[in-house]
Amino acid sequence: MTMSAARKPFPFREFEPKWQARWESEQTFRTPGPGDAGFNPAKPKFYVLDMFPYPSGTGLHVGHPEGYTATDIIGRYKRMTGHNVLHPMGYDSFGLPAEQYAIKTGQHPAITTAANIDNFRRQLKSLGFAYDWNREIATTDPEYVRWTQWIFLQLYHAYFCEEKNQARPVADLEASGWTREQIDNVRLAYVADTPVWWSPDLGTVLANEEVEEWKAKGHTVERRPLRQWMLRITKYAQRLIDELDTLDWPEGIKLLQKNWIGRSEGASVRFEISNCNLQIEVFTTRPDTLFGATYMVLAPEHPYVPEITTPAQQSAVAAYQKAIASKSDMDRGDLNKDKSGVFTGAFAVNPVNHEQIPIWIADYVMMGYGTGAIMAVPAHDERDFEFAQRFDLPITQVVSSNTDGPPVPLLLEAFSDPGIAINSGFLDGLPTAQSKDRMIAWLEANKLGIRRIQYKLRDWLFSRQRYWGEPFPIIWKDDRHQAIPESELPLLAPPLEDYKPSGTPEPILNKAKEWIHLPDGFLRETNTMPQWAGSCWYYLRYCDPRNTARFLSEEAEAYWASSSAHAKSSPGMVDLYVGGTEHAVLHLLYARFWHKVLFDLGHVTTPEPFQKLVNQGLILGEDGQKMSKSRGNVVNPDDVVSEYGADALRLYEMFMGPLEQVKPWQMKGVEGVSRFLARVWRVAFEEHENQWRISKKIQDVACTDKGLLRVVHETIQKVGADIEKLSFNTAISQMMICTNAFTQAEVVPLREFIQLLAVLNPFAPHITEEIHERVAEVFKHPAVLLSETTWPAHDPLALVRHEIELVVQINGKLRDRLMIAKDADEETAKAAALNSPKVREHTDGKTLHKIIFIPGKLLNIVAS
């Protein structure tokens, strides 16, 4: 026998493809929904979702099967426990790489995308996932694009009604006499001239959220004012924060979203400018420090800067503005220790004490947040303090850290904690919280300011200048936009010969002259949507993927959004969503936003898309480093499948450690689980002249071995409980224990062995089906699929123990273990313990102070 033959202890190469083919031909995992043949509305639904992959040219990496196996195990388990399980797969197939490949080769992105999808599908199928492949979708499918564009039009035709705190159709506004312009100013999808991040070498603008990612890949980005499509996500900021509380998500992810949305409470305050009719509004979270505002700073790009700058300061201001404009934002961020700025020569009036305060410009104030202007309170803000020190501006303390007694002077650093107001007129003596309220009340009474809540979140820059994305279903005439009729959807981009970026911010579709020009002087919008568009709603389409009349039917939506058996009323549609943390603030925020708009407009019945979210941990290379081509530590799942089989790969990825944890790959570990599967195989079969034949130990008899029976039932119980907890590694170790018990048993009772196969089936579906089939044949059992059997019930009687091991501690230290009756009372346990020589050794001559008795478990004697 050769070494390589010895390494293949069970014939997975034959049976894995065989079972995959059979599941496919028998449609084992077809999921009937409302309207489908075989749909049973009485069954509770369970919707378990993977983050669908971008079908890159390099295929799956081992990170993909980690989450996919986890959801597959849960999906299969839920099927076996009587649920109608929706567990679909698809492809997020728009995106830059296909287009960049097209630039290199001239091949249309649709061709490379289709080839990549075929490869992904092959790889996914080789892992035996129980997807309903009839529901497969790709975001680039014309029928999918149609409904992505349709949803965009819902946004376009809606505005955010502040009174109702929800989206409403703009038709309501038309009915109440709003003008075209007024309506265009409130649409959820709108056009704005705004400074955006534009990348000359990518030939597109990027969302704020994307900039860092592309810069890390070596692309350049610069700030440009451009006319772009925006989505008014900021209107949902508060709901996006508040409704996180209703979701079963990791706290860390909730926090990331909250911080990203960045709510702060404070006031907006108006400052008059001396010798000029302008007023400047600032936002502050510390209105209580207004008496300490000794200067003001505007962002260098602030529109008032040219108007207020005095002639003497003009050249200095212009030079500074120019220097800032040429700085990339990275430089601007890096320089945050060294404050820079220029005096404009102008003065503002502090509204509360009427002092003249100088107005500066500085790059530590951002145009994009608040009003692009601040009141500087150097005594109580670190940045203002630094700036004031650098430019010798006055510092006035207005908050004392000393809550009783005389104010503590400060000199060396800003004091930004809450304290007691001082030097602040009518605020003196008030603690910060009250002092804020008092100041806001004063500002409002004097019409100088107003209470305000400010968010960091900006509206979502939704247009790109790329080719491989959904075109906007919008046409233009006379600088006015309008929607194309729904009957014209999907609107597909025309083929191009040249996909190269032009080096200008012009959309690439501008090259398609014939496509752009429409009768009557209409022109098509030539921007395209970002890749996020497709991933914002794919979980909805899976529910009814072939519907040509609606993005999903009301019936399908109602059923798949209904609360599942164990979540009584869940605001989220998907019961379990598994994917990486990298989408914490992008996809997961965008999808929630779209879902809420669709909810407001009555198209879906839940306010949230994803009820429970789990982030799988990154799989590192064997060297403990992030897998990367350059490090040469990448593991290809195809290689693992061909060497050890799909079941071994699945099982290994689940056995590595907790799903959510970051963990390194170890090829030896794959061998370990492969050995485990071989042990299960050899419980059933023994090798005889190069053939596997049924083991004589397997007998169709009642299990008389109480110990074995107990292990089997413990395993049934623990594996089920562990799957519910997503604790797959511990479930597997229990099945190893059970298998070891079978290996050592004289007789393997058939019924119990099949129970082990059943609980192992969701983890290792191929080998368990194969063993089950072969064994069933020998014992003339009906040839049913294990995947279609029900989850075995554990027998509580089999778990009963009559005697337990009582742990005896003295002063918390383990001193003895005694076998006593399971339900022995304290007196009996105490007598037994005090009778033990080992215990006596430590208690003799000592006084017993106390006995702690945990029935069935432990006795602790406190003695000295």
Place this chain on the structure above:
RNA sequence: GCCGCCGUGGCGGAAUGGUAGACGCCACGGACUUAAAAUCCGUUGAAGGGCAACCUUCGUGGGGGUUCGAGUCCCCCCGGCGGCACCA
């Protein structure tokens, strides 16, 4: 700087406040074999003691604390990973 996550054998990891190290890997020993591989059976936290079954002490990043009892709870510190980063 701020926020979050995490520190347990040689390694991956297990442990409702109650026997630390389950299960697996590695290593070592034995059986089978002409031999090796595979397989099966065992040993395997550290230090010390005993002919032996075993026994003792130490031990979950470090230091304090709460508790009859702490890997687990609280406070402080150190180290690693991830996110945000002049957000007024």
